[in-house]
Amino acid sequence: MADLSKIPIAPNPNGGPPNFADPPSLESTVLSLGLALICISMACLTLRLLSNYQRTSKFHLDDYLCIFGEVAGIGFWGIVYSVARDGNAKHSWDAPMSIVTASFIKRHFASQMLSYPALCATKAAVLALYIRVFDNSRWMRRTCYVLMVLIFLAYGVNIVLVIVYCLPRKGAPWDTAVLDRCGDPGILAISFGAFSVLSNIVLFVLPFPIILNQLLCPMKIIGLTGVYLVGLSTIVTSIMALRYRVKTFLGEDQLWNGFTVTITTFAEIFGTVCVSCAPALYAFSMNFVQKSDLYPSRRPRPMSSKKRTKTDNSSADGNKFDSMSNLKIHNDWTDKCAMSHGVRSGPLTRIYSTVNPSFTYIPMTNGIAKSTRIDQSSTIVDSNASTHPESWPEKM
Known part of the structure; x- marks a missing residue:
């Protein structure tokens, strides 16, 4: 053999x-x-x-x-x-x-x-x-x-x-x-x-x-x-x-x-x-990583407006709008960088209103890229300002 x-x-x-x-x-x-x-x-x-x-x-x-x-x-x-x-x-x-x-x-x-x-x-x-x-x-x-x-x-x-x-x-x-x-x-x-x-x-x-x-x-x-x-x-x-x-x-x-x-x-x-x-x-x-002391946070000053606005604390902390836990398209992959540079965001932008107690997120396709909460009780109305709804995004 x-x-x-x-x-x-x-x-x-x-x-x-x-x-x-x-x-x-x-x-x-x-x-x-x-x-x-x-x-x-x-x-x-x-x-x-x-x-x-x-x-x-x-x-x-x-x-x-x-x-x-x-x-x-x-x-x-x-x-x-x-x-x-x-x-x-x-x-x-x-x-x-x-x-x-x-x-x-x-x-x-x-x-x-x-x-x-x-x-x-x-x-x-x-x-x-x-x-x-x-x-x-x-x-x-x-x-x-x-x-x-x-x-x-x-x-x-x-x-x-x-x-x-x-x-x-x-x-x-x-x-x-x-x-x-x-x-x-x-x-x-x-x-x-x-x-x-x-x-x-x-x-x-x-x-x-x-x-x-x-x-x-x-x-x-x-x-x-x-x-x-x-x-x-x-x-x-x-x-x-x-x-x-x-x-x-x-x-x-x-x-x-x-x-x-x-x-x-x-x-x-x-x-x-x-x-x-x-x-x-x-x-x-x-x-x-970005919340740690090793990653310095740089945020721009609040944008001036004829309306007094309050920056949402949860948005500033990145917990409310940058949470990836649920991995939904409406609150995931948010343009945090775009917000930090004041760039207009896409359909992921949300305006957070205090008028509605349920905190409903309102989609704003061409809204300003900053999650804000409008305090209606402290809003200062300019007598010369236009109250037409179409002009609100431009003045925010």
């Missing part, structure tokens, strides 16, 4: 002999990139949970989905790294056939059973967040619900296929026959890769119609730019994964390309976690 430890999995395309001594390996890439992404995503998730719990004393559906996706992603990375540490992250012509053991096949199955739920949960977390942030936009809510159903169906089908093709039949061993059968639906893997790219693009552009209608300050523009750069990176990684899925399907260095697919997969998982935590990170910076 031939010694499998001396036979490479595939012949070297250059015609050279196999390098079993010190071949190139992706083990260091899996370790360094994985640890870096885990640390960053865990930091974002921790700040997200801290910020949300400080405001609402509870977590929401998108929080739980994000936690599940992060845990499943860490488990997926741990399995991939254990396989790479055993010396399997090599080119196919530098790896002996003896590496294909029962343990290798079982870990291959386990990694797929974790990667699909992790991807599904992180994408669903973004959609659930959109539903909560843009809850008064009917088309956004309906679109997110439809996309969430499609994502659950797509990833659910892939989990079923993994169970059907990658589990040995009853009483059968975990051998190369199972591994060969697991690679049979290769065209489905390519279709799944294409769906992953498409879903990332949709998640990326979905909030654009609403965000572009807002008048944003420079600081918020910088923050959104950072968020969308991370989102763009997830699209790039999914495109790279699709490319290497095609190469693996065509039989080009299946071991090396397969590990590259796993690297791009956990990068996509942790990147999506970071994107879904962006609004909570903004809330954390508004509610904790």
Whole structure:
């Protein structure tokens, strides 16, 4: 019987002999990139949970989905790294056939059973967040619900296929026959890769119609730019994964390309976690960092007016109008920077009146970008001033 430890999995395309001594390996890439992404995503998730719990004393559906996706992603990375540490992250012509053991096949199955739920949960977390942030936009809510159903169906089908093709039949061993059968639906893997790219693009552009209608300050523009750069990176990684899925399907260095697919997969998982935590990170910076002594507050003097106005204390503190706890479109992502610079705000501006004891928020599309409370009892009326309602915004 031939010694499998001396036979490479595939012949070297250059015609050279196999390098079993010190071949190139992706083990260091899996370790360094994985640890870096885990640390960053865990930091974002921790700040997200801290910020949300400080405001609402509870977590929401998108929080739980994000936690599940992060845990499943860490488990997926741990399995991939254990396989790479055993010396399997090599080119196919530098790896002996003896590496294909029962343990290798079982870990291959386990990694797929974790990667699909992790991807599904992180994408669903973004959609659930959109539903909560843009809850008064009917088309956004309906679109997110439809996309969430499609994502659950797509990833659910892939989990079923993994169970059907990658589990040995009853009483059968975990051998190369199972591994060969697991690679049979290769065209489905390519279709799944294409769906992953498409879903990332949709998640990326979905909030654009609403965000572009807002008048944003420079600081918020910088923050959104950072968020969308991370989102763009997830699209790039999914495109790279699709490319290497095609190469693996065509039989080009299946071991090396397969590990590259796993690297791009956990990068996509942790990147999506970071994107879904962006609004909570903004809330954390508004509610904790900017209130601390390390962040000096600079506010302009009250604007002069023929009416005596009182600046709302809760607005000045940033608690009433900058609260991100409920993540609603009417009181989230408020243009705090625009207010601080006296710039006209968009539809997020609210005038807070003391006439109504219920403190109803009145939307003002082109109102002055300063949340004020008009004290009707102490209003000084100028006899020469126009009392036409249309002139009030100009005089405030």
